[in-house]
Amino acid sequence: MPTTATAQHRTAELEARIATDPGGFRVLTGDRPTGPLHLGHHLGTLANRVRLQDAGVEVFVVIADHQVVTDRDVAGDLRGNVREVLLDQLAAGLDPRRTTFFTHSSVPALNQLLLPFLSLVTVAELRRNPTVKAEAAGGRPMSGLMLTYPVHQAADVLFCGANLVPVGRDQLPHLETTRSVARRFNRRYGQVFAEPEALLSAVPLLLGTDGAKMSKSAGNAIPLRASEDETARLIRSARTDAHRRTTYDPAARPEVSSLLLTASVCTGVPPEVLADEIGDGGSEQLKRVVTEAVNEHLRPLRERRRQLSGADDHLREVLARGNRRANAIADDTLRTVREAMGMSY
Incomplete structure (x- = not known):
């Protein structure tokens, strides 16, 4: 192989x-x-x-x-x-x-x-x-x-x-x-x-809200059909860590880094840049940034889905x-x- x-x-x-x-x-x-x-x-x-x-x-x-x-x-x-x-x-x-x-x-x-x-x-x-x-x-x-x-x-x-x-x-x-x-x-x-x-x-691999691999069967994923409010709730429940300052370090801080990576893929902004912008805002600010990025990225998809659903x-x-x-x-x-x-x- x-x-x-x-x-x-x-x-x-x-x-x-x-x-x-x-x-x-x-x-x-x-x-x-x-x-x-x-x-x-x-x-x-x-x-x-x-x-x-x-x-x-x-x-x-x-x-x-x-x-x-x-x-x-x-x-x-x-x-x-x-x-x-x-x-x-x-x-x-x-x-x-x-x-x-x-x-x-x-x-x-x-x-x-x-x-x-x-x-x-x-x-x-x-x-x-x-x-x-x-x-x-x-x-x-x-x-x-x-x-x-x-x-x-x-x-x-x-x-x-x-x-x-x-x-x-x-x-x-x-x-x-x-x-x-x-x-x-x-x-x-x-x-x-x-x-x-x-x-x-x-x-790269994105983690689910519980810090494990994102999976339908694990119930730790954000469904594409979820509403913006449901998406915000799911991201608020995502696991992070006790450090207030946001840094991108996949090895030492996998949960925080996966959230940053998710926002990065959705926005095109490097995860290190997003981390610097969030700075000492803590997990609350991190999750707010990720929620906005995900909902903005999925908005056209969700609108097309709504039109096709009937x-x-x-x-x-x-x-x-x-x-x-x-x-x-x-x-x-x-x-x-x-x-x-x-x-x-």
Whole structure:
């Protein structure tokens, strides 16, 4: 597996190529519809998807409804969550005329690729995957779907011919599984798949209001659909420390630094400059600055979300159109795979 440094160097090269030849790339990315998307999603992934789309890169977004039940007994309000995730994507600026949205469960041929792909990996390799290892360490019985989760992700990427996958550093092992599946299939059956490359996110990890990683399941995030008053309340509850003077020191003061970083990403002002401006204002002034920055940054998104929230016919058509396109591509890919494997009868 490439090191983070190697991946960063390659990302710089890919960004240069995107700037001159965006049409040479197809991106696959996506979300599990387990709840509302939050500020961390927007700053870390949604904004990057919009950037790539606007640069001329073809973007595919999977709303991974099958993956909802990898680690839970019930799916919850799956239909409602799919709608909310789609709303968040469109409100962030993704354009369904240029970006394809689809759901796992609506593309049978994609999921059928899981069978031949599973023959290309070992159980030991699956168990070494960080997400699978974390699930195994949690004490909860692991489902077969959870164990094969990395290969399902490979099918997501490879079915549509994506050659670029935006990831964080912690997701590099997932993409390496996809690359291994593509490489092994080609070696065994002939050249069919390109090995997709990682495009590392430039946005660092943002902490939630409790000082841990921002997460839907942890309940420590700021939902994109939250009101400005709710956002202010959530930020007021964020953990800081006992020092009155505000400084940007991620190692020694992670909670304060994460708040500064959040405001920095929203405003474009370096976190060190924001810290100096706040000075001895304490956590109250820090949180006031962060609240203003977040609400100002999200205001256009929230307005677009409000306008789209009543357009159910439009939302259904966006997903139906995306599902039709994904199905056409997946059917072609599965046909090619069957021919390569000698299973075309």
